[in-house]
Amino acid sequence: MKKKVTAFIVRTSREGINELLVHSFAADPSLPMRLPGGGIHEQETPKQALLRELREETRLEALQSVRKLGVQTYYKPYIQADVERHDFLLRSLIELPDHWEHRVGGNGADAGAVFRFHWLNPQALTTIDEEHRRFIRPDYLPELFNK
DSSP states (O other): OEEEEEEEEEEEOTTSOEEEEEEEETTOTTSOBBOSEEEOOTTOOHHHHHHHHHHHHHOOOOEEEEEEEEEEEEEETTTTEEEEEEEEEEEESSOOOSEEEEEOOSSSTTTTOEEEEEEEOGGGGGGBOHHHHTTOSTTTOHHHHOO
16 A cells, blocks of 8 residues: 655635645646645655655745644555555645745655646636545635635
8 A cells, every 4th residue: 555645735815815735747737736745655654754745846844734634545546556645734834925836856756847836726626636636625624615
């Protein structure tokens, strides 16, 4: 079973709208948007993996961990494996730009890829990959949907 983490990073925009951080792939913008996250190394806790993946994928470190959202278990056809995914809710401690690009660090499969980050409001969630989108619901992530 593959063990993974996902970061659900929420902010409130200057206009007072709650938004979720997503990224697209610069090399192929037609792919669905995703949330930051990745694999848990053998000696890591889910929280350690989350912080490492955030540094590698987003370069963000000034984030407040709000709570662990839950653990999801499912089969992922793309990698032909069962997945145990630990989901975390975070908020930025500083004002972040509306969009930015970052070249992924580390030595994982996505190292060197360029991710384009931006924020989505709850009405635009249909553009997110189904693997994540099915969990972006008011009962799972009320902080995104509540005003």
